[in-house]
Amino acid sequence: MQQALRMLEEYPLCDHCLGRQFALLGHGIENDARGKSMKLALVLSAHADSLSRIKGGKRILEILASNGFSKEAQEILQIMKKHTSSKNAEQACFLCKGKFNNIESLVERALHLLEAYEYGTFLVGIELPTASEECEDEFKARFEVHYGESMRNEFGRLTGKRIVEHNKKAVEFLKPEIVVLVNPFAETVKLQVNPLFVAGRYRKLARGIPQSKWFCSNCRGRGCEKCSWTGKMYSESVEELIGKILLDATGGLKTSFHASGREDIDARMLGTGRPFVIEVTRPQKRFLDLAKLKQNVNSYGKGKIEVSNLKFADKDLVRRLKKGESTQKEYRVLIEFENRIVAKDLKLLKERLANGVISQKTPVRVLHRRADLTRERYIYEVGVKKLSPKKAELILRCQGGLYVKELVTGDEGRTTPSVSGILENKAKPMKLDVLSVNMGD
Ligand SMILES: [Zn+2]
Numbered sequence: 132m133q134q135a136l137r138m139l140e141e142y143p144l145c146d147h148c149l150g151r152q153f154a155l156l157g158h159g160i161e162n163d164a165r166g167k168s169m170k171l172a173l174v175l176s177a178h179a180d181s182l183s184r185i186k187g188g189k190r191i192l193e194i195l196a197s198n199g200f201s202k203e204a205q206e207i208l209q210i211m212k213k214h215t216s217s218k219n220a221e222q223a224c225f226l227c228k229g230k231f232n233n234i235e236s237l238v239e240r241a242l243h244l245l246e247a248y249e250y251g252t253f254l255v256g257i258e259l260p261t262a263s264e265e266c267e268d269e270f271k272a273r274f275e276v277h278y279g280e281s282m283r284n285e286f287g288r289l290t291g292k293r294i295v296e297h298n299k300k301a302v303e304f305l306k307p308e309i310v311v312l313v314n315p316f317a318e319t320v321k322l323q324v325n326p327l328f329v330a331g332r333y334r335k336l337a338r339g340i341p342q343s344k345w346f347c348s349n350c351r352g353r354g355c356e357k358c359s360w361t362g363k364m365y366s367e368s369v370e371e372l373i374g375k376i377l378l379d380a381t382g383g384l385k386t387s388f389h390a391s392g393r394e395d396i397d398a399r400m401l402g403t404g405r406p407f408v409i410e411v412t413r414p415q416k417r418f419l420d421l422a423k424l425k426q427n428v429n430s431y432g433k434g435k436i437e438v439s440n441l442k443f444a445d446k447d448l449v450r451r452l453k454k455g456e457s458t459q460k461e462y463r464v465l466i467e468f469e470n471r472i473v474a475k476d477l478k479l480l481k482e483r484l485a486n487g488v489i490s491q492k493t494p495v496r497v498l499h500r501r502a503d504l505t506r507e508r509y510i511y512e513v514g515v516k517k518l519s520p521k522k523a524e525l526i527l528r529c530q531g532g533l534y535v536k537e538l539v540t541g542d543e544g545r546t547t548p549s550v551s552g553i554l555e556n557k558a559k560p561m562k563l564d565v566l567s568v569n570m571g572d
Pocket residue numbers: 144145146147148149224225226227228229230231
C-alpha cells in the first residue's frame with residue numbers, strides 16, 4: 132500500500148495502471164478492480180487519519196482525489212469543504228493516457244470487421260508506441276515493481292476476453308485463423324487473415340496442360356498479341372482449374388499451388404494422382420464442404436483434371452511437399468526407336484536399368500532456368516513391353532526427381548546409362564504418363 136501511495140504521489144494513474152503494478156497478487160481479479168480496491172483502502176485509512184486529526188490524512192485524500200481519480204476521496208473532501216483545487220481534473224493517466232476507457236469501442240470495431248469472415252480461432256495482437264512501452268519500463272524500474280504485468284499483456288487479455296464474450300470463438304496462440312491487430316494508442320483495428328490450406332491429390336487426364344500458370348514469354352504476363360492478350364502461354368493449368376473453384380468457394384484474394392514435383396506439360400498424371408496443397412490468401416469462408424468442393428472441381432475440370440483425398444492442411448505440409456525428394460514415382464513411357472528392336476534388347480534394358488543408379492546432368496532443355504548439376508537417381512523396378520518392331524513401352528518405379536525423357540534419349544551423353552546408350556539405338560519418348568507418386572505416408 133505504501134508503494135501504491137508513492138506511485139500516486141508522483142503520477143496520475145487510472146485503476147488499470149495502478150492495479151497492473153500488483154497484478155500477480157491475488158487471483159481471479161482484474162487489474163482495474165485491484166487498483167480500485169487499493170485506492171479505496173487508502174481513502175478509508177486517510178479518512179480515519181483526518182478525522183482523528185492525524186497529520187497527513189488530508190494530504191493523502193487530496194492525492195487520491197486528483198492523481199487517483201477517486202470519486203470517494205473527492206466526496207469526502209467536499210463534505211469536509213476542503214476540496215478546493217480542480218487542477219488535475221483534465222489530466223489523463225500517466226501510463227495509458229486513459230486508453231483503457233476505449234477498449235469497448237475497439238472491441239466493437241473488431242467484431243464489425245470480423246463479421247465478414249468465417250473463422251473458428253483467433254488471437255488479439257497489440258501494437259504499442261515504443262515511447263509508451265519505454266515509459267512503463269522506466270516507471271517499473273523506478274518503483275521496483277516485482278508483481279507487475281505489462282500494459283501490452285493487459286490490453287491483449289482484456290480485448291480478447293471481450294471479443295470472446297460476443298463471438299464465442301476460441302483463442303488460439305500458435306495457429307490462429309485470424310489475428311486482430313489492435314493499436315490502443317492510435318485507436319486502429321486491423322485484421323490479419325491467415326491463409327487456408329487444402330491438400331489433396333490431382334490427376335491430369337489430358338496432355339498439354341502445365342501444372343502452374345505459365346506467363347507468356349513475350350510479354351511476361353502483361354498481355355500481347357502473341358498470347359491473345361491473356362498474358363499466358365497456356366490458357367489453363369492444373370493450378371488455375373483447381374484455384375478457380377476454390378476462390379469461388381472461399382472468396383479469397385488469390386491462390387498459390389504447391390505440389391510434390393511436377394510432370395511435363397505433355398505428360399499425363401494418372402494412378403492415384405500427385406499430392407498437392409493449395410493455399411488461399413485472405414479467405415472469407417473456410418468452413419468448406421470438401422466433398423462438394425471435390426465435386427465442383429471435378430465437374431469444372433472434366434476430361435482435364437480430377438482431384439481426390441481433399442483435406443484441410445497447414446503450412447507444415449507445404450514444407451514437407453517441397454522437400455519431397457524421398458518420394459517414389461512410377462512412370463509409363465512410350466518409346467520409338469530408330470532401328471528395329473528384338474526380344475534380347477528388352478531383356479538387356481531390364482537388366483541394366485533395374486536396381487541401378489542413373490547419373491544425370493541437368494537436362495539441356497531446362498538448363499536455361501536450372502543450375503548445371505549432376506544428380507543420381509535410383510531405379511527400383513523396370514518393365515518393358517514390345518508394341519511393334521520399332522516401339523516399346525517402358526514402365527519404371529524410381530526415386531523422385533529422375534528426368535525420364537532424358538533417361539530415354541541419353542540427352543547427348545548427359546544421362547548415363549540411358550535407353551539409347553544401352554541399345555546403341557536412338558530412342559525417342561513419344562508419350563509419358565506418371566502412374567503414381569508415393570510420399571510414403
Ligand atoms: Zn492507465
